[in-house]
Amino acid sequence: MWTAHRSRLWSLLAALLVSLTNPLTVHGSDWQTCTEDIAYRLSAAAPQQGDVVLVELRGAATHSRVEGRWGEQPLYFWPAGNGRHHALVGVDLSQRPGTGQLLLTATGNDGSPQTCTVPLPVRSGDFPTERLRVAPRFVNPPPEMLPRIAEETQRLRALFAAVTPLRFWRGRFQPPIEGLPPAGNFGRRRVLNDQPRAPHTGEDFPAPAGTPVRAAQRGRVVLAEELYFAGNTVILDHGLGLYTLYAHLQSITTEPGAVVEAGAVIGTVGATGRVTGPHLHWAARLHDARVNPQHLLTLPVLEE
Ligand SMILES: [Zn+2]
Missing domain, CATH: 2.60.40.2470 (SoxY domain)
Structure with a gap:
């Protein structure tokens, strides 16, 4: 009986240790x-x-x-x-x-x-409101740009709705920029030049122009081109409905159809599109849900 008692004590201690070292365990369910x-x-x-x-x-x-x-x-x-x-x-x-x-x-x-x-x-994300000043053409785009913007919006919507029935990724996700923290501005409600706009759907990484941008995980390049708002953009399809997006790049160093490994350089930080300065805008979609890409980094190891 004492042995049973002791082994239960050990398992309680082990569970406590795991919950202290892995923050996910604290909020996860049994x-x-x-x-x-x-x-x-x-x-x-x-x-x-x-x-x-x-x-x-x-x-x-x-x-x-x-x-x-x-x-x-x-x-x-x-x-x-x-x-x-x-x-x-x-x-x-x-x-x-x-x-x-x-x-x-x-x-x-x-x-x-x-x-x-x-x-x-x-639970509510309690996202704060952020007021920014950007070039007027990005708040109220000139009429001649509207067909291009509509076409790009439509194309991105179709792209994110497609589900590749393969899982390209293995193991942990990694940050797209080494050694620089994100701004923590995912989900912020945005007021651009005093006009309310859609919430911020990604995380920004302020970084010097030219800093290498890396694939967060293995994936297939499904878009690598300049978009009106996002500037030079790369989108990776990781399979099973998961996508990551890298925007405002100075240069793109990959091409559509390529399969890139986790950590591979896919471009460099820039200030293209609707920006206030050089930074990487990193976003993730999962079956069309706009999720915080930083949260992918906290997932338990997803190995077979
Ligand atoms: Zn952004």
């Missing part, structure tokens, strides 16, 4: 029952607007199909070893705070689906 033979665990039990949540399933290996849904957003599970399945959920930065629901479905070999509903309370 294993919860989904269906009779499937359990789930979340990397964040109460995410903020703009967060990315890792969903882990245990016990679904004997099922022929595992699926999920977060509102309109489908979840794409991949086998993660040990009979587990993983998927990422993107909480859009404008997702209404309150309790949403994840729907998880595992279909057995006999074709019968088992479903469970997981409450996922979303």
Whole structure:
């Protein structure tokens, strides 16, 4: 009995140590029952607007199909070893705070689906308001530029809506710029030249022009060109609905169709497009949800 007591003490101490060294564990959920033979665990039990949540399933290996849904957003599970399945959920930065629901479905070999509903309370990101002065043509673009802007908006929308059924990434995500911190301005409500505009959908990294910009993860280049607002831009498709975007570049050193490794230089910091000075604008999309790219860096290692 004393031994059982002692081993429980050790496991409590170990759990405490893990929770102290890994901040995700503090907010993540323990294993919860989904269906009779499937359990789930979340990397964040109460995410903020703009967060990315890792969903882990245990016990679904004997099922022929595992699926999920977060509102309109489908979840794409991949086998993660040990009979587990993983998927990422993107909480859009404008997702209404309150309790949403994840729907998880595992279909057995006999074709019968088992479903469970997981409450996922979303907290406000408490994003502050930011007032900026930029060149007037970027607040009220000249009429002759409107067709170009409409075309680019439409093209980006279609691009982010496409889901490549492959996972290009392995392991941890890395920051796009070495050794320089981001401004922490994801989600800020923006007032440009006294006119309210859409919230800031990425993180800015102020850095000298010419600083190398690196791929945050392995991915396929799906866009590498100059856009009206974003200037010289590279977009990487990491598969399963996840994209990262690198904007305002001085130069682009990759091309559409190329598959780049994590850490590969894809361009340099510049001041092209709608900017107040040289910086990298780094953004991420997950199934169309505008998520904080910095949050990708905090995800547990996503190995097979
Ligand atoms: Zn930005």
